[in-house]
Amino acid sequence: AGILSAHHFPPALVGPVTVVTSLMDMSIGVLIAIRRTAAFGLFAGIVASLGYMAGSAILTPDLWIEPLGALVKTGPAIVLMLVALLMLDNR
Known part of the structure; x- marks a missing residue:
């Protein structure tokens, strides 16, 4: 919510978007x-990860330059999910 507010996201949508995306992640x-x-x-x-990456590239491109930021770890997380998806039938 703080990131959205700091990047001039409409205040009326900050709360609902935060709640919906949090519930989606859970x-x-x-x-x-x-x-x-x-x-x-x-x-x-x-x-969802690809959507977050696309949305953040538009709304908060400055977050990409943080070396240990949330967006930097999204790529490896996608790769891990792909590997898990490919291995799912083998276990």
């Missing part, structure tokens, strides 16, 4: 934790 985590829905959760995690 839901994706639960989907990944359950074997039966893990594949869907991993795919949803990849899509």
Whole structure:
């Protein structure tokens, strides 16, 4: 919420966007934790991560230059989700 507010996101949308994206992230985590829905959760995690990367490139491009920032670790997280998705049937 602080990042959105600092980057001139409409104040009326900061709260709802923060809540919705937080609930989405938690839901994706639960989907990944359950074997039966893990594949869907991993795919949803990849899509959400790509969406976050695209949205942040537009709204907060300055966050990309932080060496240990949230956006820098998104790429490796996507790769890990792809690997887990590919290995899911083998375990």
